[in-house]
Amino acid sequence: MIKHEQARHDNQPACLIRQFVVVRVTEEIHIAQAQRQAKALARAAGFRQVAVYQVATSVSELANNLFFHTTEGGRITITAIRQEGMIGLEVIAEDRGPGIPDVKLAMQDGFSANGGLGGGLPGVKRLMDEFEINSEVGLGTRIMVRRWQACR
Amino acid sequence: MKIPILQLKNLLLTSIQVELTDRDAIDFQYDVVHKVAETGAEGLVIDITAMDVVDSFIARALNETARMARLVGAEVVICGMQPTVALTLVEMGRELIDVESALNLDHGFEKAQRLISAKKRMPG
Ligand SMILES: Nc1ncnc2c1ncn2[C@@H]1O[C@H](COP(=O)(O)OP(=O)(O)OP(=O)(O)O)[C@@H](O)[C@H]1O
Ligand SMILES: [Mg+2]
Numbered sequence: 001m002i003k004h005e006q007a008r009h010d011n012q013p014a015c016l017i018r019q020f021v022v023v024r025v026t027e028e029i030h031i032a033q034a035q036r037q038a039k040a041l042a043r044a045a046g047f048r049q050v051a052v053y054q055v056a057t058s059v060s061e062l063a064n065n066l067f068f069h070t071t072e073g074g075r076i077t078i079t080a081i082r083q084e085g086m087i088g089l090e091v092i093a094e095d096r097g098p099g100i101p102d103v104k105l106a107m108q109d110g111f112s113a114n115g116g117l118g119g120g121l122p123g124v125k126r127l128m129d130e131f132e133i134n135s136e137v138g139l140g141t142r143i144m145v146r147r148w149q150a151c152r
Numbered sequence: 153m154k155i156p157i158l159q160l161k162n163l164l165l166t167s168i169q170v171e172l173t174d175r176d177a178i179d180f181q182y183d184v185v186h187k188v189a190e191t192g193a194e195g196l197v198i199d200i201t202a203m204d205v206v207d208s209f210i211a212r213a214l215n216e217t218a219r220m221a222r223l224v225g226a227e228v229v230i231c232g233m234q235p236t237v238a239l240t241l242v243e244m245g246r247e248l249i250d251v252e253s254a255l256n257l258d259h260g261f262e263k264a265q266r267l268i269s270a271k272k273r274m275p276g
Contacts, residue, residue: 032171054240064208120208
């Protein structure tokens, strides 16, 4: 399920959220949908082609994790953000799944709880400029990443 | 969605045009292994020109498919990787794709043939 929202706050300063997309990831096809939304927003933000695909790949990794590592799935929010001559995309992946017992371990190359390549999270960290992870066992996981590009 | 596998002389050719689900990936591996066994093909060329996003899930599916195809005796080459995909995979920082690769279909065919003759020359 995809929800579009256009926020209009003409009287607010320039570092504000202008547009965001929410994709619920509960089924496998939602992974591809999240990826498509990421591409569309990144293109609309004027991202360079490589950056468009790198953001889309990151969204895909996060959506894959929602699908494969939780039972209920989760939600991905992609937001275009601005700050001092920069335009950015912020991606938040959140779920109320099992949480990650050892975040440090999960962030290591090659670590996977279920036979994956374990390149997902460390890969996302390298593809994006900012990476924040909060996870609590039994409560869920929230990952926030951002990618910046100078305004053109 | 079923991915067609074509035979051309001693090679099998397949092109991934759709977003792979877990199910598709498993079906594809099964089809590849059977087709190799059935035709006695010596090589498999997988074209990924249409894929603009290759994440670690897809990478794993490709690696596993290649490993299985090799187990039943076929050399495997991936071709047509978009430059943006290559850049992304490099940036992600690991050798995510562990399969011989070639620029395009033409080179893919040549490379597969080279791998096949090299294998034949190998003793044992
Ligand atoms: N949303 C999540 N909820 C619970 N655990 C998670 C979540 N995301 C990741 N994990 C845990 O972190 C580990 C590492 O994730 P990562 O994406 O790096 O690798 P993977 O998903 O196992 O394999 P790959 O992404 O290469 O297919 C996972 O194996 C899983 O245990
Ligand atoms: Mg993963």
